[in-house]
Amino acid sequence: MFRWYQKAARCYVYLSDVSTLKRKANATSAECTWESAFRASKWFTRGWTLQELLAPRSVEFFSQEGSGLGNKRTLEQQIHEITGIPAIALREYPHSQFNVDDRFSRSQGVLAAPGGNRQTFEGSGSEKDLLSHLPYAEEAPFNAYDRQDEPACLPNTRVDLLKEIYDWTDGKDGQDERCIFWLSGLAGTGKSIISRTVARRCSEQKRLGASFFFSRGGGDVSYAGKFFTSLAVQLADAVPSVQTHICDTVRERSDITNLSLLDQWRELVIRPLKLVKSDKPSSPSSYLLIIDALDECDNEGHVRTILQLLAEARSLTTVILRVFLTSRPEVLIRHGIRAIPQAEHQDFVLHDIQLAIINHDISLFLEHHLGTIRQEWTLGSEWLGDKVLRQLVVHASGLFIWAAIACRFIKDGEEFAEDRLNEILEGTSLEGTPE
Numbered sequence: 001m002f003r004w005y006q007k008a009a010r011c012y013v014y015l016s017d018v019s020t021l022k023r024k025a026n027a028t029s030a031e032c033t034w035e036s037a038f039r040a041s042k043w044f045t046r047g048w049t050l051q052e053l054l055a056p057r058s059v060e061f062f063s064q065e066g067s068g069l070g071n072k073r074t075l076e077q078q079i080h081e082i083t084g085i086p087a088i089a090l091r092e093y094p095h096s097q098f099n100v101d102d103r104f105s106r107s108q109g110v111l112a113a114p115g116g117n118r119q120t121f122e123g124s125g126s127e128k129d130l131l132s133h134l135p136y137a138e139e140a141p142f143n144a145y146d147r148q149d150e151p152a153c154l155p156n157t158r159v160d161l162l163k164e165i166y167d168w169t170d171g172k173d174g175q176d177e178r179c180i181f182w183l184s185g186l187a188g189t190g191k192s193i194i195s196r197t198v199a200r201r202c203s204e205q206k207r208l209g210a211s212f213f214f215s216r217g218g219g220d221v222s223y224a225g226k227f228f229t230s231l232a233v234q235l236a237d238a239v240p241s242v243q244t245h246i247c248d249t250v251r252e253r254s255d256i257t258n259l260s261l262l263d264q265w266r267e268l269v270i271r272p273l274k275l276v277k278s279d280k281p282s283s284p285s286s287y288l289l290i291i292d293a294l295d296e297c298d299n300e301g302h303v304r305t306i307l308q309l310l311a312e313a314r315s316l317t318t319v320i321l322r323v324f325l326t327s328r329p330e331v332l333i334r335h336g337i338r339a340i341p342q343a344e345h346q347d348f349v350l351h352d353i354q355l356a357i358i359n360h361d362i363s364l365f366l367e368h369h370l371g372t373i374r375q376e377w378t379l380g381s382e383w384l385g386d387k388v389l390r391q392l393v394v395h396a397s398g399l400f401i402w403a404a405i406a407c408r409f410i411k412d413g414e415e416f417a418e419d420r421l422n423e424i425l426e427g428t429s430l431e432g433t434p435e
Contacts, residue, residue, distance in 0.1 A: 011056040015041050020063045034063060035078065044082050053079070054089060130247040131236055134229040134268075135257055137220035141234060142199035142211040142290065151404065153197040154368055157361040158190075161348065165198055168346055169207070169288055169322060178346045179313040179322055182337050184329040185350025188401030191326040194350075195292040198324055202288045209287035209321065210234035216296040224302040228261060231289065232268035239287060245272035261302065265309045270316070278318045286320040289313075295327040307336035314344050351398070358398045365400065366392050369407040370421075377417055391425055 018037040059072040076090045139146050168181050185191045202208040210231040215221045236243040249267045256267060278284045297303050313321040327333050370384050396402045406424055413420035
């Protein structure tokens, strides 16, 4: 809930028990006494008041008549005296600038209620409250809101590759010690599409621990600052038995968000998983972490560290933790993978798949998406014949990203979709190879 409020630019608070018309009994002027009513307002005793006060950048207060009383900055002294929240916390400072001790003590929500009594927030100190203290990259998961239009593999495409990945995730390949599957491929070969497909399947099977899709220039998902904390939050949601142990770490290690990647990984992921007790020791539960486009993390040192740490998943015994990793075949990552014992990772080079197989899958991709466009704009059946498909497949040169951009270009043309298709076929649009 805190993150939901945090997305709000402004929060409006209507105080039904605060009036600007009431005056002191002995007042001879029009002096209003709404401030005393403000201090006694029941709003300050509600269970979710703390989140509404701290998460939005601006909180504006209104009386029962709809008159403006001020905002949390102009009223910060009064709010501080009512709630005990430090005035600096009411200003426009990111919540992450305060350490966990500060945030947790505030989340206990002990406020001064009317009459001088102390009242604790509903659900104070709950595990959900604790998890909200961990920095989280909203766009990291495969199914993040901003990623909902990104495609997955179509039926009957990538068949052999997906079978190999699923055999590995399901432990059917007889190689349980291979905790990392590295899928490498040149730009535009469809790595992220495959990652989303694998993530969706494992999520539906309740076996996806967490996912993090890096994106160069993508804010929180372009660097590793929120990497392990985001994985921990997702893992806590996906695996209830590990949630308590992750929250214990947040309580015990108030500085966890300021520690190194190594400490965050071991304290927020490895240690909690080691504490999970298996109902069937002979058949431990299995979970998957999906890390897409690691090469798009903006710090090479962090990339190197992440690879070293992910290999520690092999040390777990009460649960099985597998890591599906994709990237371009960059030297840094190749060296990092080679530093892991061969018996502990499995590799697949995407651009080594036979061109005939890739062209077949691209043809199905184009047929599906352009077929949808044809139906939307009631274009004739001759608009998308076999000859046109073959020409487009040749233009794609084995790159799924080219096919995706071509479909988007045609779709955005709306009633001029037919003209845009002709432009591509004639070579007057989408020149060059997309990166």
